[in-house]
Amino acid sequence: MxxxxxxxxxxxxxxxxxxxxxxxxxxAATSQKPKQVIDMLSHYYSKHNANVHRGIHTLSVEATEELELARKKVADFVGVSDPSEIVFVRNATEAINLVAYAWGRLNIEKGDEIVLTVAEHHSNFVVWQQLAMENGAVLKIVPIDENGEVDQEAFKEALTKKTKLVTFCHVSNVLGTINPVEKLVSIVKGQWSNVIILIDGAQAVPHVPVDIPRIGCDFYVFTGHKMLGPTGIGVLWGKREILEEMPPFLFGGEMISKVRLDNSTWNELPWKFEAGTPNIAGAIGLGAAVDYLSKIxxxxxxxxxxxxxxxxxxxxxxxxxxxxxxxxxxxxxxxxxxxxxxxxxxxxxxxxxxxxxxxxxxxxxxxxxxxxxxxxxxxxxxxxxxxxxxxxxxxxxxxxxxxxxxxxxxxxxxxxx
Ligand SMILES: Cc1ncc(COP(=O)(O)O)c(C=O)c1O
Structure with missing residues (x-):
C-alpha cells in the first residue's frame, strides 16, 4: 500500500x-473523502441529475441506472449476491430504527427478551431500550471482559426461550474490539434457531473484510460516511424472507405498488423500504467509495x-x-x-x-x-x-x-x- x-x-x-x-x-466519527468520491458527486450533479424510478426521459433512466449500480457495488462489497436485500437508508441509526419499527414492533411482545451488550453505541442501545419500554419486553445486557470482549458465558446464559432478538456490534467504537461475530451467531442459532440477530457493522465494514452471508445473521447495518462515502447514506441488509414479511417503515411515493381510495399495496424489495426521493447522489458516492476501497x-x-x-x-x-x-x-x-x-x-x-x-x-x-x-x-x-x-x-x-x-x-x- x-x-x-x-x-x-x-x-x-x-x-x-x-x-x-x-x-x-x-x-471512527467520520472518515475523510477521496477526490474520486468528491468528483463522482460533482459528476452526477453536473451530468446525470434527475429523479429516479419514475421518469421515462434519458436523465432519469441514467440516474436510476447509476443508483442501482451503486446498490450492486455495495452488495458485492459485503458478499451479498442479491442487491434487492440492500436497502439504502440515511445511516446506521436509521437502519436499526427501521428494523425496530417494522420488525420489532410486530414481533416483540410483553415478556419477550432482547439481548444486547453493554458496549453498544447509543444507536444500537436506545432504540431497543425504547422498544422494550413500549412493548413491555425485557432488555438483557451482556457484560464485557477486561479485554473488552463479549463475556461469552454471560452471553450464553442470557439466551432463553423468551429471547426474540440478539444484537451486538461487529467492532466497538470505543474499545476497538473485533467481536467474534460468526461464533456469537452460532452460539445463538445453535440453540435457538428462530431468534433474530442484528449486527451493527458501522465500525467494521470500513476497516475489515466483511462477508455478511458467512456471518449467518439476519440483519446487518452500516453507514457510508465512515467508509469514505458521503454523509446521509447508510445500508440495511436483511434476509429476503424477513424483509418480505416486514411492513413498510415509512409510507409515501416510490414504496407503493398500487394506491386505491381504500387501500394500497407495496412495491418490491428494496423499494418498499425506500419511501420518497432517495439520497441518489449519496448512494452513487458510496458506490465510488466502495470502488476506491476495493481497489486498495x-x-x-x-x-x-x-x-x-x-x-x-x-x-x-x-x-x-x-x-x-x-x-x-x-x-x-x-x-x-x-x-x-x-x-x-x-x-x-x-x-x-x-x-x-x-x-x-x-x-x-x-x-x-x-x-x-x-x-x-x-x-x-x-x-x-x-x-x-x-x-x-x-x-x-x-x-x-x-x-x-x-x-x-x-x-x-x-x-x-
Ligand atoms: C458502532 C456504531 N454504531 C452505530 C453508529 C451510528 O452511525 P450513524 O451516526 O452513521 O448512524 C456509530 C457511529 O459512530 C457507531 O460507531
Whole structure:
C-alpha cells in the first residue's frame, strides 16, 4: 500500500489547522473523502441529475441506472449476491430504527427478551431500550471482559426461550474490539434457531473484510460516511424472507405498488423500504467509495490498520500515566484507541492536540452505558484509517507529552496546573 499516493487523493489532508498540517485521527466519527468520491458527486450533479424510478426521459433512466449500480457495488462489497436485500437508508441509526419499527414492533411482545451488550453505541442501545419500554419486553445486557470482549458465558446464559432478538456490534467504537461475530451467531442459532440477530457493522465494514452471508445473521447495518462515502447514506441488509414479511417503515411515493381510495399495496424489495426521493447522489458516492476501497483491497486496509495500531499502542503505552482501554493485541482489535491521561479531562487532551493540528474525539463516544460500566465519564479517542501514517502517530505521542507538560502531571497521577 502506497500511503503517500493514497494521501494525495484526499484534498483535506493538505489543510493546516492552527498552523500545523492536519493529522486526522477521528475516523471512527467520520472518515475523510477521496477526490474520486468528491468528483463522482460533482459528476452526477453536473451530468446525470434527475429523479429516479419514475421518469421515462434519458436523465432519469441514467440516474436510476447509476443508483442501482451503486446498490450492486455495495452488495458485492459485503458478499451479498442479491442487491434487492440492500436497502439504502440515511445511516446506521436509521437502519436499526427501521428494523425496530417494522420488525420489532410486530414481533416483540410483553415478556419477550432482547439481548444486547453493554458496549453498544447509543444507536444500537436506545432504540431497543425504547422498544422494550413500549412493548413491555425485557432488555438483557451482556457484560464485557477486561479485554473488552463479549463475556461469552454471560452471553450464553442470557439466551432463553423468551429471547426474540440478539444484537451486538461487529467492532466497538470505543474499545476497538473485533467481536467474534460468526461464533456469537452460532452460539445463538445453535440453540435457538428462530431468534433474530442484528449486527451493527458501522465500525467494521470500513476497516475489515466483511462477508455478511458467512456471518449467518439476519440483519446487518452500516453507514457510508465512515467508509469514505458521503454523509446521509447508510445500508440495511436483511434476509429476503424477513424483509418480505416486514411492513413498510415509512409510507409515501416510490414504496407503493398500487394506491386505491381504500387501500394500497407495496412495491418490491428494496423499494418498499425506500419511501420518497432517495439520497441518489449519496448512494452513487458510496458506490465510488466502495470502488476506491476495493481497489486498495480490504485485506490491505486491514493489514495497514494492524501495523499502525500496533505502533500506536506500543508508543502510547510507553507514556507514564496513560491508560489505554480494551485489548492491546492489534490483531484482535481495530484502529480505534481510546485512552485517558492521568485524570486530565479528555476534552482538555483533545483541545491541546487540536492546537497541534491533530484531530481526535473526546467524550462519551455515544456509549454512556459502556462508560458507566468502565467507571469513567469520558475518554480521548484516536482512530486511524487508510491514509494515516506513522508520522501522524509520532505527532499524536508528542501531542500527549505536551498535554502532560501543560498540566504538569507527575507519575502519581497528581495534577498541578
Ligand atoms: C458502532 C456504531 N454504531 C452505530 C453508529 C451510528 O452511525 P450513524 O451516526 O452513521 O448512524 C456509530 C457511529 O459512530 C457507531 O460507531
Amino acid at each position: 502506497n500511503i503517500q499516493k493514497i494521501r494525495n487523493d484526499f484534498p483535506i489532508l493538505k489543510r493546516k489547522i492552527n498552523g500545523k498540517l492536519l493529522a486526522y485521527l477521528d475516523n 483491497g480490504m485485506e490491505n486496509v486491514r493489514a495497514h490498520e494492524i501495523e499502525l495500531t500496533e505502533y500506536a499502542i506500543s508508543r502510547l503505552s510507553g507514556i507514564q500515566d496513560i491508560r489505554i482501554l480494551g485489548q492491546k493485541d492489534s490483531k484482535k482489535r481495530g484502529g480505534v484507541i481510546s485512552f485517558n491521561v492521568g485524570n486530565i479531562h479528555a476534552h482538555d487532551v483533545a483541545s491541546i492536540l487540536d492546537s497541534e493540528g491533530i484531530a481526535i474525539r473526546s467524550g462519551h463516544h455515544c456509549a454512556q452505558p459502556l462508560m458507566e460500566f468502565l467507571g469513567i465519564s469520558s475518554a480521548a479517542r484516536a482512530s486511524s484509517y487508510v491514509y494515516n501514517n506513522f508520522e501522524e502517530i509520532d505527532r499524536l505521542v508528542e501531542g500527549v507529552m505536551k498535554v502532560k507538560k501543560t498540566f504538569k502531571i507527575n507519575s502519581k497521577h497528581e495534577i498541578h496546573v
